[in-house]
Amino acid sequence: MTEPIVGSSTPRKEGRDKVSGCARYIDDIRFPNMLYGTTVRSRIARGKIKSIHFGAGVRWDEFVVVSANDIPGKNCIALIENDQPCLADGVVNHPEEAILLLAHPDRHRLPMAAAAVSIEYEPLEAVFTIEESERKDKIIWGTDNTFKAFLIQKGEVDGVWAKADYIVEGEYCTGAQEQLYIETNGVIAQSDAQRGITVWGSLQCPYYVHKALMTLCGLPEDKVRVVQTETGGAFGGKEEYPSMIAAHASLLAMKSRRPVKMIYDRAEDMAATTKRHPSRTRHRTAVSKDGRILGGEIELVIDGGAYVTLSPVVLSRATIHAGGPYYWPHVRIRTKAVATNAPPHGAFRGFGAPQALFAMERHIERIARAVNVSSVEIRRKNFLQPGQTTTTEQAIHEPIDLGQLLDRALELADYDAKRRRFAEQNQSNRQKNGMGIAAFLHGAGFTGSGERHLGSVVGVEGRPDGGVRVLVSSTEFGQGTNTVLCQIAAEALGLPYEDVAIAQPDTMEVPNSGPTVASRTAMVVGKLVASAALGVKQTLVGAGVLRDRCTAEEFRAACRSYVAARGRLRSLARYEQPEGIFWDDQKYRGEAYAAFAWAIYVAEVEVDLATYSARVKDFVALQEIGRVMNPVLARGQILGGVTQGIGFALYEKVEWRDGRMANNQMTNYIIPTSADVPSIRVFFEELGNRHGAFGAKGIGELPMDGPAPAIVNAIEDALGIPFDTVPLLPESIFDGVAAASSRARSTRSPVGVQ
Amino acid sequence: MTPNRGAKREISFVVNGDHRTVCVYPMERLLDVLRQQLSLTGTKEGCGEGECGACSVLIDGALVDSCLVPVAQAEGARIVTIEGVAANPRFSALGQAFLDCGGAQCGICTPGMMVAAVHLLDRNSAPTMDDIREGLSGNLCRCTGYLQILEAVAEAARRTAVR
Numbered sequence: 001m002t003e004p005i006v007g008s009s010t011p012r013k014e015g016r017d018k019v020s021g022c023a024r025y026i027d028d029i030r031f032p033n034m035l036y037g038t039t040v041r042s043r044i045a046r047g048k049i050k051s052i053h054f055g056a057g058v059r060w061d062e063f064v065v066v067s068a069n070d071i072p073g074k075n076c077i078a079l080i081e082n083d084q085p086c087l088a089d090g091v092v093n094h095p096e097e098a099i100l101l102l103a104h105p106d107r108h109r110l111p112m113a114a115a116a117v118s119i120e121y122e123p124l125e126a127v128f129t130i131e132e133s134e135r136k137d138k139i140i141w142g143t144d145n146t147f148k149a150f151l152i153q154k155g156e157v158d159g160v161w162a163k164a165d166y167i168v169e170g171e172y173c174t175g176a177q178e179q180l181y182i183e184t185n186g187v188i189a190q191s192d193a194q195r196g197i198t199v200w201g202s203l204q205c206p207y208y209v210h211k212a213l214m215t216l217c218g219l220p221e222d223k224v225r226v227v228q229t230e231t232g233g234a235f236g237g238k239e240e241y242p243s244m245i246a247a248h249a250s251l252l253a254m255k256s257r258r259p260v261k262m263i264y265d266r267a268e269d270m271a272a273t274t275k276r277h278p279s280r281t282r283h284r285t286a287v288s289k290d291g292r293i294l295g296g297e298i299e300l301v302i303d304g305g306a307y308v309t310l311s312p313v314v315l316s317r318a319t320i321h322a323g324g325p326y327y328w329p330h331v332r333i334r335t336k337a338v339a340t341n342a343p344p345h346g347a348f349r350g351f352g353a354p355q356a357l358f359a360m361e362r363h364i365e366r367i368a369r370a371v372n373v374s375s376v377e378i379r380r381k382n383f384l385q386p387g388q389t390t391t392t393e394q395a396i397h398e399p400i401d402l403g404q405l406l407d408r409a410l411e412l413a414d415y416d417a418k419r420r421r422f423a424e425q426n427q428s429n430r431q432k433n434g435m436g437i438a439a440f441l442h443g444a445g446f447t448g449s450g451e452r453h454l455g456s457v458v459g460v461e462g463r464p465d466g467g468v469r470v471l472v473s474s475t476e477f478g479q480g481t482n483t484v485l486c487q488i489a490a491e492a493l494g495l496p497y498e499d500v501a502i503a504q505p506d507t508m509e510v511p512n513s514g515p516t517v518a519s520r521t522a523m524v525v526g527k528l529v530a531s532a533a534l535g536v537k538q539t540l541v542g543a544g545v546l547r548d549r550c551t552a553e554e555f556r557a558a559c560r561s562y563v564a565a566r567g568r569l570r571s572l573a574r575y576e577q578p579e580g581i582f583w584d585d586q587k588y589r590g591e592a593y594a595a596f597a598w599a600i601y602v603a604e605v606e607v608d609l610a611t612y613s614a615r616v617k618d619f620v621a622l623q624e625i626g627r628v629m630n631p632v633l634a635r636g637q638i639l640g641g642v643t644q645g646i647g648f649a650l651y652e653k654v655e656w657r658d659g660r661m662a663n664n665q666m667t668n669y670i671i672p673t674s675a676d677v678p679s680i681r682v683f684f685e686e687l688g689n690r691h692g693a694f695g696a697k698g699i700g701e702l703p704m705d706g707p708a709p710a711i712v713n714a715i716e717d718a719l720g721i722p723f724d725t726v727p728l729l730p731e732s733i734f735d736g737v738a739a740a741s742s743r744a745r746s747t748r749s750p751v752g753v754q
Numbered sequence: 755m756t757p758n759r760g761a762k763r764e765i766s767f768v769v770n771g772d773h774r775t776v777c778v779y780p781m782e783r784l785l786d787v788l789r790q791q792l793s794l795t796g797t798k799e800g801c802g803e804g805e806c807g808a809c810s811v812l813i814d815g816a817l818v819d820s821c822l823v824p825v826a827q828a829e830g831a832r833i834v835t836i837e838g839v840a841a842n843p844r845f846s847a848l849g850q851a852f853l854d855c856g857g858a859q860c861g862i863c864t865p866g867m868m869v870a871a872v873h874l875l876d877r878n879s880a881p882t883m884d885d886i887r888e889g890l891s892g893n894l895c896r897c898t899g900y901l902q903i904l905e906a907v908a909e910a911a912r913r914t915a916v917r
Binding site: 009011012014015016017018019020021022023024025027028030106108109179180181182183230231232233234235265266477478479480632633635636639640641642643644665666667671672673674675677679680 | 757758789790795796797798799800801802803805806808835836837840848849852853854855856857858859860861862863864865868886887888890891893894895896897898899900901902903904
């Protein structure tokens, strides 16, 4: 009997190459005769291009220059709406919009040449905030500056206000956040008359790039090849942007007939590529005197930047997560994504859910204060129960007990004892301590009918040595795709982990298993890997070379002989929507996700009233994620996500100047260092999931959702001051404390305290 | 700063035990010379301004961000990169501990972390958690949240001590 492989901490497949420095990332690869490319970008937020002048002092004949006129197909980055141009053609809509491309054999020559291009504009009025965009006095996109709007209506919310004992209102805002993968965006493109275009690059979704290049270059699918190289972090930031940089490098390669490498430096990557959508959420909630939510209205707006890109999908996830893990008998959720003249905002771990859940988990605290019930009790009273339905009227079938999850998290955090102790110590100490909770859920996989539309395909093939190889376009960028998918195939076939390999994602070699996003890989792709693996075995059994109950050695022998005799042994599995999943895309009603992961996070935070800085001292992350596939990797996902969440809450502030990121350097955009990370204690519960491989749900995005509200709730607990915006930097805490003490003075003075 | 100003000249140093002479612009970054001329691509660029530590190397035993070093300053120096670190038999305990503890995710910061960890363990064979935090505080990681890296270094120290 072999040890189970799923559930054990098998070593990371590509781990040895990574620790020894042998792993080859895109900038580690060089081709003979290669050029280096760079991008000339707009310097204004919005306007018409009047003229482009190539200045003196540069030997322009040595450079390859590409403009919108050189695009053979459609000038767009194909994604959802094809409204984003690859290169500006006459107009610019944000201050980092690409206008020209330059390439040269000596990359040191590029910065001076780019600086020698002068562009004359006729500026147009621009829009930089959600509020300006909503005013619609300047229309910068479509007829109303709105990329997308959603409406969820459950029950009859208009009838609840009259029955309410309390009506609680609040407004909550979150800022942009940079993914800050340590490897910047980069690609190499090669063009060949026979084979078409090939792109190697740091990316999440090879088939997104494939589709964009077909549209841009007017090429059939067999003339575009996209290969993912080792990718140094992504977090959503390499979901859509690689299509842009791949398009740019491809145009330079087509014009020059030479391989072209484009690697962004940190400043360009931070300024020009996508970030998390800034958001504003308003809640108005009817509550009974015993603290039950009777119903409410939620209005959420995200800033999409200058083009549609992924905003409708981010908005969708924000919309569905806006009600949190609570039962809403009646609710109306109105959401929209609006245009501004900033570079398009995009995917970042959590994908709309962190914004929506920050608002919900701050608002639940406000409700608790209004009703004068503890925030623990208010959550307990309103938690979704099995049998109840979410805001989209999806019934909860699994036996999730959020009250029990909350109890366990509070016990692990020593919540009650610490709060009592802090309440006493805060009277005298300059350091004020507090405890904060966040309760939340995260839907795994694509929303609604998304997985059905994707129709992902996965392959597993037998190898000449008797082992198997997994064929997917799902990419590894640190989260453990390679490892977990190999574990699943090994477990399905009863093979040792070492007998399973995984192919490099290459659109010529692997089927389209969908994009590596939405916490879908282990659950959705993993399930397909298991069935494709079993397909390989069935082929061997059907061919009469293997019995159904076989040992690993028998499997390898049968596989070896089959491959030797017939050359190829490959099984494909295609996604089929499980029975009983219903989703209405028009009414936004039904089974929004095949599974939800559930979590309770508890933060202990200290605010020093000398520096006004907040520091997380202890963090408990308790979650139910179906099945822990690999304990070391799963814990790594939570630790990494919580740390990014701490950054989102307390450190990471994008400074905007007229649509451009002004602090586009690691020096002044601050992410947590090893010195900032507290003890983060990670705990799992496992309910399984019939829709996921070996019970898996999604895990990758979940830990991004909880830290910000838990931390800000803890700061409120410490100071007695509610803060409703993240990031919450020391200057904002200072302002909040100053405002609270001046309010305290003004309310005291009438009764003559002074 | 334009790195290719002035005339190219020959500069000699020792890299991972080998004497090397390169013909370079004096203000080129050591990082670029290592990666491009010497094909030592294990040293990574993360930020180009000395914040992230992905380009960490040892120069005469000191832990240095190679993106901040003009190559002219390396004349005569003894440089050790991740390739040199990984070839050292003492590295195996550290590398294995990183694999066992989950110290590497996307891997782009990992070579720099390894160089910093070796630098730390060479000076302090039994570091406390705070020593490790301090020793690695110049190296940014966006994936792991650091704890599994700190645990890996502690585990490597423990395993080496047991032996």
